[in-house]
Amino acid sequence: MIRKERAILALEDGTVYRGYAFGHRGETVGEVVFNTSMTGYQEIMTDPSYNGQIVTITYPHVGNYGVAIYDMESNKPYVRGFISREFSGEYSNHRAQQSLEAFMQQYGVVSIQGIDTRALVRRLRTGGVVKGVIAHRSYTHPEDPYGEFTPAEEQVYVSRALGHQDIDGHDMTREVTTALPYAFPTLRHGKRVVLMDFGIKHTIIERLAEVGIEPIVVPAHTTPAQIMALQPHGLFLSNGPGDPAPLEYAHKTAWELMGLLPTFGICLGHQILGLAAGGRTFKMKFGHRGGNQPVKNLLTGNVEITSQNHGYAVDIDSIPNGAFVPTHINLNDGTLEGMAHSRYPVFSVQYHPEASPGPHDSRYLFDRFIEEIDAFDGGNGTPIVKASAGRLGV
Numbered sequence: 001m002i003r004k005e006r007a008i009l010a011l012e013d014g015t016v017y018r019g020y021a022f023g024h025r026g027e028t029v030g031e032v033v034f035n036t037s038m039t040g041y042q043e044i045m046t047d048p049s050y051n052g053q054i055v056t057i058t059y060p061h062v063g064n065y066g067v068a069i070y071d072m073e074s075n076k077p078y079v080r081g082f083i084s085r086e087f088s089g090e091y092s093n094h095r096a097q098q099s100l101e102a103f104m105q106q107y108g109v110v111s112i113q114g115i116d117t118r119a120l121v122r123r124l125r126t127g128g129v130v131k132g133v134i135a136h137r138s139y140t141h142p143e144d145p146y147g148e149f150t151p152a153e154e155q156v157y158v159s160r161a162l163g164h165q166d167i168d169g170h171d172m173t174r175e176v177t178t179a180l181p182y183a184f185p186t187l188r189h190g191k192r193v194v195l196m197d198f199g200i201k202h203t204i205i206e207r208l209a210e211v212g213i214e215p216i217v218v219p220a221h222t223t224p225a226q227i228m229a230l231q232p233h234g235l236f237l238s239n240g241p242g243d244p245a246p247l248e249y250a251h252k253t254a255w256e257l258m259g260l261l262p263t264f265g266i267c268l269g270h271q272i273l274g275l276a277a278g279g280r281t282f283k284m285k286f287g288h289r290g291g292n293q294p295v296k297n298l299l300t301g302n303v304e305i306t307s308q309n310h311g312y313a314v315d316i317d318s319i320p321n322g323a324f325v326p327t328h329i330n331l332n333d334g335t336l337e338g339m340a341h342s343r344y345p346v347f348s349v350q351y352h353p354e355a356s357p358g359p360h361d362s363r364y365l366f367d368r369f370i371e372e373i374d375a376f377d378g379g380n381g382t383p384i385v386k387a388s389a390g391r392l393g394v
């Protein structure tokens with residue numbers, strides 16, 4: 001019989017799932033969320049938007065194609081922990097450079113396998129996301145890694161989950177934004193765009209460079225004056241972790257620059273634009289995370305299958321004076337997935353058109369952005385006030 005080291009997942013509501021240790025041996029705490037992507041575990045782990053969260057993958061077998069440097073979405077994993085029905089110790093793929101477990105050990109990702117992830121996901125769907133702790137028996141009881149935790153010990157972890165700080169109301173981007181500005185090398189001399197980094201994914205930078213943009217990535221706290229001093233042709237607001245509401249400095253920057261530069265926001269960047277315009281965001285029960293979210297483009301009637309990772313959403317009706325009009329909605333729950341400013345070339349989506357992982361149905365949005373930029377300074381460089389909504393739908 002193979003003896004497996006024990007681990008538990010303890011939720012703040014008192015539920016305890018008993019399974020087996022995987023990855024770095026230790027303990028971890030975070031908001032437990034689920035992702036329905038069938039592949040792309042490395043991209044998910046290294047997406048900085050997951051900072052503070054423990055991710056359950058609904059697909060029951062994770063790790064079988066290993067890990068490759070090309071699939072990093074940032075410099076390291078940002079998930080606080082990972083959960084799978086079964087992690088694969090073996091891997092087979094010509095691109096792979098190491099196993100998932102070696103990768104997790106290298107970067108300190110504490111994980112658990114062997115639990116009923118269907119029951120866990122059902123729990124998150126019915127009750128909403130909760131905080132949880134993953135604890136490895138080998139960490140606390142190195143003398144007996146194969147033994148069970150006692151009910152009293154399990155309760156200690158439940159209390160720890162309960163006492164952990166909520167993601168709500170806190171700035172989670174500080175830990176992930178770049179310390180210094182940097183330029184992304186491109187072969188073409190295209191349009192210079194300032195990318196505000198709230199936790200940007202590499203693939204977004206690559207997609208922008210592909211359409212002829214010269215990206216300059218700047219820290220989240222960069223001021224409007226510092227941005228304009230770079231003489232950009234456009235502004236991009238990135239994805240990022242946590243609650244968008246407390247990021248008041250970013251709302252202010254976006255508000256001050258609105259109408260001065262063609263602007264594109266993705267996910268957290270979309271939420272910041274909504275807040276900058278005076279609107280409201282709210283926390284969803286369990287969010288959208290996965291590569292199979294159906295989104296309707298309201299301007300064309302087309303349905304896009306999209307990649308998503310968010311737990312908050314913009315309430316479009318809360319934006320004063322109809323400053324933004326809805327351009328995309330989610331077909332599962334009707335929440336807002338995209339909007340465009342009614343007068344300025346400013347638009348945004350809640351989902352991830354860069355995919356990685358996920359379907360590429362929405363890549364046209366990067367072409368739209370460069371078209372907005374070309375149209376904007378095509379004359380004498382002065383801002384042209386116009387509706388971008390109509391052209392978004394083409």
Ligand SMILES: NC(=O)CC[C@H](N)C(=O)O
Pocket residue numbers: 049238239240241242243244266267268269309310311312313
């Ligand atoms: N991927 C993102 O940018 C996520 C945005 C935000 N942190 C949310 O959960 O809604």
